[in-house]
Amino acid sequence: MELIYEISREGRTGSSLPDFDVPEASAIPENLMREESADLPEVSEMDLVRHYTLLSQLNVGIDTNFYPLGSCTMKYNPKFHEQIAAMEGFSSIHPLLPQLRHGGSLTQGALEVIYETERMLSNIAGFAQCTMQPMAGAHGELTGVMMIAAYHEARNDHKRKIMLIPDAAHGTNPASAAVAGFTCREIPSDENGDVDLEALKAALGPDVAGLMLTAPSTLSLFDPNSSEICRLVHEIGGLVYCDGANFNSILGRVRPGDLGFDVMHFNLHKTFATPHGGGGPGSGPVGVGENLVPYLPVSRVSKRPDGTYTLEYDYPESIGYIAPFYGNFGIILRAYAYLLTIGKEGLLRISENAVLNANYIRIKLRPYYKEAFDRYCMHECLFSADIQAKNGVTALDLAKGLLDRGFHPPTIYFPLIVHESLMIEPTETESKEEIDKFINAMIELAELAKENPEEITKCPVTLPVKRLDETLAARTPVLKFEG
Amino acid sequence: MPYIANTDADRKAMLDAIGCRDMDDLWSKAEVHCPQPEFNYMPKGKSELEVLQHTQNLAEKNHSHLVNFVGAGYYDHHIPAVVPALITRGEFQTAYTPYQPEASQGTLQSIYEYQTAICRLTGMDVSNASLYDGGTALFEAMMLAVRMTRKRRAVISGCVSPIFRKMIHCYSSNLNVELVEVPEDEVSSNPKALLEAVNDKTACLIVQYPNFFSTIEDWTEVIEKIHSKKALAICSTYPTSLALLKTPGEMGFDIVTAEGQSLGIPLSFGGPYLGIMAVTKKCMRKMPGRICGETVDKDGKRGFVLTLQTREQHIRREDAMSNICSNESLCLLSAIIYMSAVGKEGLRHVAKLCAAKAIYAKEVITEIKGVKAVGNNPFFNEFVVELPCDSSEIVQKLIDKGYAAGFPLSSYYSERENQLLISVTEKRTKEEIKGLATALEAALWN
Numbered sequence: 001m002e003l004i005y006e007i008s009r010e011g012r013t014g015s016s017l018p019d020f021d022v023p024e025a026s027a028i029p030e031n032l033m034r035e036e037s038a039d040l041p042e043v044s045e046m047d048l049v050r051h052y053t054l055l056s057q058l059n060v061g062i063d064t065n066f067y068p069l070g071s072c073t074m075k076y077n078p079k080f081h082e083q084i085a086a087m088e089g090f091s092s093i094h095p096l097l098p099q100l101r102h103g104g105s106l107t108q109g110a111l112e113v114i115y116e117t118e119r120m121l122s123n124i125a126g127f128a129q130c131t132m133q134p135m136a137g138a139h140g141e142l143t144g145v146m147m148i149a150a151y152h153e154a155r156n157d158h159k160r161k162i163m164l165i166p167d168a169a170h171g172t173n174p175a176s177a178a179v180a181g182f183t184c185r186e187i188p189s190d191e192n193g194d195v196d197l198e199a200l201k202a203a204l205g206p207d208v209a210g211l212m213l214t215a216p217s218t219l220s221l222f223d224p225n226s227s228e229i230c231r232l233v234h235e236i237g238g239l240v241y242c243d244g245a246n247f248n249s250i251l252g253r254v255r256p257g258d259l260g261f262d263v264m265h266f267n268l269h270k271t272f273a274t275p276h277g278g279g280g281p282g283s284g285p286v287g288v289g290e291n292l293v294p295y296l297p298v299s300r301v302s303k304r305p306d307g308t309y310t311l312e313y314d315y316p317e318s319i320g321y322i323a324p325f326y327g328n329f330g331i332i333l334r335a336y337a338y339l340l341t342i343g344k345e346g347l348l349r350i351s352e353n354a355v356l357n358a359n360y361i362r363i364k365l366r367p368y369y370k371e372a373f374d375r376y377c378m379h380e381c382l383f384s385a386d387i388q389a390k391n392g393v394t395a396l397d398l399a400k401g402l403l404d405r406g407f408h409p410p411t412i413y414f415p416l417i418v419h420e421s422l423m424i425e426p427t428e429t430e431s432k433e434e435i436d437k438f439i440n441a442m443i444e445l446a447e448l449a450k451e452n453p454e455e456i457t458k459c460p461v462t463l464p465v466k467r468l469d470e471t472l473a474a475r476t477p478v479l480k481f482e483g
Numbered sequence: 484m485p486y487i488a489n490t491d492a493d494r495k496a497m498l499d500a501i502g503c504r505d506m507d508d509l510w511s512k513a514e515v516h517c518p519q520p521e522f523n524y525m526p527k528g529k530s531e532l533e534v535l536q537h538t539q540n541l542a543e544k545n546h547s548h549l550v551n552f553v554g555a556g557y558y559d560h561h562i563p564a565v566v567p568a569l570i571t572r573g574e575f576q577t578a579y580t581p582y583q584p585e586a587s588q589g590t591l592q593s594i595y596e597y598q599t600a601i602c603r604l605t606g607m608d609v610s611n612a613s614l615y616d617g618g619t620a621l622f623e624a625m626m627l628a629v630r631m632t633r634k635r636r637a638v639i640s641g642c643v644s645p646i647f648r649k650m651i652h653c654y655s656s657n658l659n660v661e662l663v664e665v666p667e668d669e670v671s672s673n674p675k676a677l678l679e680a681v682n683d684k685t686a687c688l689i690v691q692y693p694n695f696f697s698t699i700e701d702w703t704e705v706i707e708k709i710h711s712k713k714a715l716a717i718c719s720t721y722p723t724s725l726a727l728l729k730t731p732g733e734m735g736f737d738i739v740t741a742e743g744q745s746l747g748i749p750l751s752f753g754g755p756y757l758g759i760m761a762v763t764k765k766c767m768r769k770m771p772g773r774i775c776g777e778t779v780d781k782d783g784k785r786g787f788v789l790t791l792q793t794r795e796q797h798i799r800r801e802d803a804m805s806n807i808c809s810n811e812s813l814c815l816l817s818a819i820i821y822m823s824a825v826g827k828e829g830l831r832h833v834a835k836l837c838a839a840k841a842i843y844a845k846e847v848i849t850e851i852k853g854v855k856a857v858g859n860n861p862f863f864n865e866f867v868v869e870l871p872c873d874s875s876e877i878v879q880k881l882i883d884k885g886y887a888a889g890f891p892l893s894s895y896y897s898e899r900e901n902q903l904l905i906s907v908t909e910k911r912t913k914e915e916i917k918g919l920a921t922a923l924e925a926a927l928w929n
Contacts, residue, residue: 003592012826014823014829015563015825015826015829017832017836017909018909021912022843023839024835025838025842025843026835026838026842027699027841027842028727031701032701032729033729034726034727037726037830038600038604038730038831039603039827040600040823040826040827040830041600041822042827045565048565048823049568052569053569053572055593056589058592059586059587059590060574060578060583060586061573061574061578062577063573063577064577067577067579069579069582076486077576078485080534082571082576084542085751086567087538089541089542089543089545090538090541090547090751092547092559092750093545094553094750094752094887095557095752095754096553097887099894100875100890100891101875102879103882106545108544108545110752123522124525126520135615135616135619135754136615136808139807141806146657149656149657171796171800175796175808178806179657179658183801184800184801221514222513222515253515253520254517258520259517275577275813276578276579277576277813277814278580278581278587279579279590279811280810280812280814281755281812281813297653319653320649321649321653322650323618323754324616324646324647324650324756325752325754326753327754328754329755330749331754333538340526341529341534342486343484344522344526345528346528352509353494355510356489356509357497359497359501359509359513360497360500363501363502377513378513399583400583400585403585409583428486429486429487431488432488432493432497464588465584465585465784465786466585466780466782466784467585467780468778468779468786468788469780470584470788474791474792477767477774477790477791478776478777479609479767479776480598480599480610481595481599
């Protein structure tokens with residue numbers, strides 16, 4: 001497809017703008033003016049609409065296809081959330097309004113949304129309080145580990161510089177810990193996929209600040225030792241971070257705070273049905289136990305005895321400002337609408353159906369693919385394409401084969417500790433019929449891998465482009481249009 | 484409940500298939516043995532209609548009708564209707580990170596188009612696919628300079644957004660980077676003091692262009708001098724203003740960041756926004772964030788992929804360039820659609836309208852008895868005035884008259900108790916500006 005720059009023609013315009021109603025003037029000195037206008041596209045409004053409509057049709061999304069991308073919880077995003085986010089009273093309010101004197105009264109509706117979402121999330125995950133400010137999951141991780149650093153610092157416990165991280169963790173965990181000033185030490189998984197308790201015990205010591213644990217794990221297993229792990233880390237004075245990426249699988253069934261976790265991030269774009277947007281914006285609120293409340297970022301929204309809401313900044317032990325204002329409010333608003341819709345009774349229905357769907361796929365595909373662990377899984381099932389790889393069909397090839405069959409592929413090559421991994425997360429919003437179709441496509445591919453593996457390695461053939469040369473892109477980077 | 488497709492019959496069939504009696508049996512087989520928790524705070528579920536009615540009531544409690552003269556880095560620009568109409572298409576909105584490029588060409592090509600526009604607007608070589616917001620982008624720029632120079636001292640002008648400076652302080656608290664802030668002079672940076680603060684151990688100088696008070700400053704000579712000390716020059720900018728201004732690239736900046744909210748993204752009470760970052764070619768391989776690149780498919784057809792991924796956390800883990808693994812894809816889509824809708828001459832026109840209306844506003848407001856302009860500087864679309872009394876009190880009075888009159892600077896600069904930062908965009912009409920002046924005069928003297 002042509003680029004917007006390639007359909008651009010000098011003199012065209014896609015919008016009408018008002019004329020000057022004041023004298024045309026500028027206070028910009030001549031030598032600080034740009035000589036030529038920035039070479040932005042010049043297209044008619046219709047050309048513009050057609051271009052981006054056609055571009056959108058080159059995408060696969062939840063609205064068009066089953067999207068079982070493991071670890072990403074690609075559940076359906078309700079449409080009326082968009083209507084709410086677009087309401088003038090929310091979309092057009094300036095974030096500095098509450099900072100005008102007595103300005104809190106100007107944005108009571110918005111502050112209520114933040115406050116109530118915060119309270120509901122705290123309740124759901126068993127924490128004392130949350131901050132709604134982090135703008136993504138990894139941003140939540142960073143906020144959480146910074147609070148762990150501040151906690152130890154406040155106790156003059158300066159030697160705790162090690163963050164323990166299981167080998168199955170998301171790459172963001174060590175990356176976030178590094179930005180918070182920690183050195184990472186890896187903890188191996190045992191043969192069942194759980195944290196190797198002996199290795200953990202051996203690593204625990206006075207230099208350990210804490211442990212970052214994904215619960216349920218990235219292997220989609222509920223570690224039966226979760227509480228014991230928290231206890232062991234606490235015993236040596238460390239804190240335990242819960243990566244809440246997989247929270248959808250225990251929603252309404254387990255509260256991480258009850259298990260002993262000190263701090264956890266939520267991904268509103270996973271568990272709470274806000275759109276992934278092609279990679280963002282997300283939102284990554286962080287819940288904490290009482291011990292970490294003093295370190296939460298500012299500002300914080302509180303409720304006065306008269307039922308009004310206010311922003312507070314006076315928390316001397318706070319880690320400070322991790323966002324310009326109050327977080328990705330537009331995303332928080334969508335999650336708020338979702339929480340009000342599903343209600344108390346919906347929480348468990350969500351996790352039950354997510355876990356049931358995943359186990360159903362697991363049982364159906366077991367005869368064809370090597371199961372990573374012979375156990376009941378949580379919300380996603382994990383296979384290895386080892387059997388198929390012997391015939392030259394890799395996890396990547398299978399992914400491309402699925403694309404040709406109308407399905408977005410599962411996550412591949414993660415977690416790193418499972419060879420040729422395929423991580424399938426159906427979520428609770430898919431129907432049994434759709435899941436059955438997916439299972440049949442996977443079975444068809446397994447059979448094709450035996451009989452005619454080359455056909456799969458040629459996939460995809462039905463999409464706008466065939467397999468793209470990623471090596472070329474990295475070796476000779478072309479990162480903008482030079483027309 | 485809504486959003487779950489399985490019927491009771493489906494569930495039974497599936498439970499049978501996996502060898503479980505019921506859900507309790509499945510939880511137990513999945514080794515979840517914790518007692519069932521109670522959720523005291525969660526309300527009972529409501530219908531779509533009830534939630535819409537409730538949220539509409541909340542929306543109406545927010546004073547969105549105020550005539551807005553508050554800016555301070557976040558601006559009330561017009562958003563053409565094509566922007567929301569296109570970005571809410573499900574194919575864009577409900578896709579995820581383009582890990583499968585063949586099924587994500589829509590997202591990828593729009594990123595490539597965005598990167599091109601950002602390079603053209605800023606005069607830089609390479610743009611990434613965006614970061615969270617302007618503040619995180621500026622922090623990431625500082626860390627990029629630290630990686631590039633292997634030095635750990637950053638000099639920051641007091642004319643950089645105080646919001647961004649607070650964020651940089653927060654993020655740096657465990658990173659052993661020395662932050663040196665150089666106070667401003669009225670509404671201008673102090674280039675002499677900044678240069679003195681840059682020594683051989685300095686990784687970068689961080690400024691804002693136009694600065695927080697909207698002052699437009701020429702950084703060309705300063706940049707030459709700091710380059711001779713092997714430090715990098717970073718600026719945070721305001722994209723709309725660059726339609727008129729000499730580009731940061733031309734001035735010699737190594738790294739440019741911006742809050743991209745002004746490019747078709749609603750104010751939405753603080754987010755989601757768009758962190759823009761563009762750099763010179765030599766910084767490319769140490770830049771954080773996703774980057775989209777052009778390539779070809781098996782048949783030689785043009786296509787786009789995420790590239791230079793060895794910089795990123797899913798490969799480098801704790802040695803990654805940043806912990807950021809997402810971009811603000813839908814927000815950058817707003818930005819490229821906005822820039823295409825207003826177009827090459829349209830963005831210039833928007834910027835000219837802002838500048839002209841700001842000059843007009845400054846004139847009528849400084850004609851009021853007792854109101855003085857602070858500084859005699861070239862400016863873009865904001866200016867600072869000194870009132871004869873506490874500016875927050877006056878702003879409060881004007882709210883009752885329907886105006887958000889500006890941002891009282893005392894919130895961030897304690898000694899500027901009487902000063903007000905007034906912002907004007909193309910949305911403000913001559914009548915609204917005159918109305919503000921009349922109301923301000925009445926608030927001061929009646």
